[in-house]
Amino acid sequence: VCAGDESVASHFALVTAYEDIKKRLRDTERENMLLRKRVKQLEDKLFRHEAP
Amino acid sequence: MAFFQAGTSAGSAMETSNYAHVIFQNVGKSYLPNAALECHYTLTQFIKPHQKDWVGIFKVGWSTARDYYTFLWSPLPEEYTEGTAINRSVVFQGYYVPNDDGEFYQFCYVTHKGEIRGASTPFQFRANTPT
Numbered sequence: 095v096c097a098g099d100e101s102v103a104s105h106f107a108l109v110t111a112y113e114d115i116k117k118r119l120r121d122t123e124r125e126n127m128l129l130r131k132r133v134k135q136l137e138d139k140l141f142r143h144e145a146p
Numbered sequence: 147m148a149f150f151q152a153g154t155s156a157g158s159a160m161e162t163s164n165y166a167h168v169i170f171q172n173v174g175k176s177y178l179p180n181a182a183l184e185c186h187y188t189l190t191q192f193i194k195p196h197q198k199d200w201v202g203i204f205k206v207g208w209s210t211a212r213d214y215y216t217f218l219w220s221p222l223p224e225e226y227t228e229g230t231a232i233n234r235s236v237v238f239q240g241y242y243v244p245n246d247d248g249e250f251y252q253f254c255y256v257t258h259k260g261e262i263r264g265a266s267t268p269f270q271f272r273a274n275t276p277t
Contacts, residue, residue, distance in 0.1 A: 100210055100211065103261070104208060104210070106165040107165070107206075107254060108206065110268075118175070
C-alpha cells in the first residue's frame with residue numbers, strides 16, 4: 095500500500111465520522127430546544143397554580 | 147465535498163469506492179466500557195476475504211492502520227463463493243475496549259495488505275447511556 099492510499103482512507107474515515115457527529119449535534123440541539131420549551135411550559139403552569 | 151464526488155460517475159459509489167467494501171451494521175452511538183462489544187459487518191461482493199484481514203477499533207482522526215486501539219482477526223467463512231456478500235461478526239472482550247474517556251472511536255476493516263476497506267460511524271464508551 096502506498097502512503098497516498100492510506101492517507102485517502104484516513105481522510106475518508108474522518109469524513110464519515112465528522113458527518114455523523116455533525117448530524118448528532120443537530121439532533122441534540124433540537125432536543126435541547128424542545129427540553130427548554132418543556133421546562134418553560136412546566137414553570138408557567140407551576141407559577142400560574144401558585145398565584146392567588 | 148469533492149472527496150465524495152470522486153468515484154460516482156461510473157456505476158454506484160459502492161463499486162468505485164474501495165473504502166465501502168465492508169459495511170458495519172447497527173453500530174451504536176455509545177457502548178458500555180468494560181463490556182463485551184459485538185461488531186457485525188458485511189463483506190460485499192467487491193472484497194475477497196483473507197485470513198489475515200482484521201477489524202480494529204480506532205480513535206477518530208487516526209492516520210495509519212498502525213494507530214488501532216485494539217483488533218481482532220476477521221474470521222473466514224467456512225464456505226466462500228467469490229463474488230458473494232457475507233455477514234461476519236467479532237466480539238471484542240470487555241478488558242480490551244476503551245474506558246469512558248470522552249473520545250470517539252470507529253471500527254475499520256483492514257486487509258492483510260494493510261488496506262482500509264471500510265469504516266463505521268463513530269461511537270463513544272459511556273458508563274450510563276447505552277444505546
